[in-house]
Amino acid sequence: MIRFDILTVFPGMFVSPFDCSLLKKARDHTLIDIQVHDIRLYAEDRHRMTDDAPFGGGGGMVMKVEPIDRALDAIITDRNDVLIVLLTPQGETFNQKTAGELAARSRIVLICGHYEGVDERVRTYLVDREISIGDYVLTGGELPAMVVVDAIARLVPGVLGNVESASLDSYATGLLEYPHYTRPAEYRGWRVPDVLLSGNHREIDQWRRKESLRRTQFRRPDLLERMNLTEGDRKILAALKAEKNKE
Numbered sequence: 001m002i003r004f005d006i007l008t009v010f011p012g013m014f015v016s017p018f019d020c021s022l023l024k025k026a027r028d029h030t031l032i033d034i035q036v037h038d039i040r041l042y043a044e045d046r047h048r049m050t051d052d053a054p055f056g057g058g059g060g061m062v063m064k065v066e067p068i069d070r071a072l073d074a075i076i077t078d079r080n081d082v083l084i085v086l087l088t089p090q091g092e093t094f095n096q097k098t099a100g101e102l103a104a105r106s107r108i109v110l111i112c113g114h115y116e117g118v119d120e121r122v123r124t125y126l127v128d129r130e131i132s133i134g135d136y137v138l139t140g141g142e143l144p145a146m147v148v149v150d151a152i153a154r155l156v157p158g159v160l161g162n163v164e165s166a167s168l169d170s171y172a173t174g175l176l177e178y179p180h181y182t183r184p185a186e187y188r189g190w191r192v193p194d195v196l197l198s199g200n201h202r203e204i205d206q207w208r209r210k211e212s213l214r215r216t217q218f219r220r221p222d223l224l225e226r227m228n229l230t231e232g233d234r235k236i237l238a239a240l241k242a243e244k245n246k247e
Contacts, residue, residue, distance in 0.1 A: 002105065002156055003033040004149050005082075007071050008112040009050050009063075011036045013142045023150065026159045034149065035075070039063075042070035051115050060116030068111060068122055075109070082107040084127045086118065087141030087148070091130030094148060098131070102148075103155040110148060112141030174227045176220060178211040209233075214240050 006014060014036045018027070026032045040048040044066070051061040076082055083105050092098070102108060111118075111127065123130065133144040153159055181192040195207045213236050216223050224237070 003107045005109040006036045006145050009039050011038045017146050031158050032153050039067050042067040063118040065119040065121045084109045086111045086127040086130045087144040088113045088130050089132050091132040094131050094133045099151040103152045110145045114140035175212040176215040178208040
């Protein structure tokens, strides 16, 4: 089991997303544990202030270090046993490889930044890692926290009904996933590729590999640069490129 602790000033945002679909089933079966903590409860002034104006002036408000530190002290006995992550646009870009690394941990704390950002002392002294889900700015770290939990949780054994599902997903193999089809075999004249109806599993596997390579080559060629391609893969890619050039 893996435990997630989420520190946020908007705990209500997490109620519905974590109470639906696979995440709800995973929680019900104690495959994952998700605890959401309101940072405001750890602010000691009577107004429960978790942010203040930045030193030196400037627009926006900055999340204070004390409430975050107190929250961490309250929920963690030994900080050496847990990975503490700050969700911020300045962090490393989250990807499938990162999800796999984090899925090996037993406990992860996710701190949701908000407003103009967090006091730099949070970064310097309290967190182990900083993560961003992409090169864009959101209003806070709550949505990124949901993304990170979902991506990691589905890698926990037992969460997905089919153990092969996670290993064949786009990015899990380094390639984009091949096309999927289901019944009916024909709809409005749109037919499923004959090979998928053939029952020949070797040919189906070859077709799927080719289509994964095709999609990756033309949609995300940068992924191919990081892959250890086989000689067969390279021949398929060359043929696909030649085919594309004739169009």
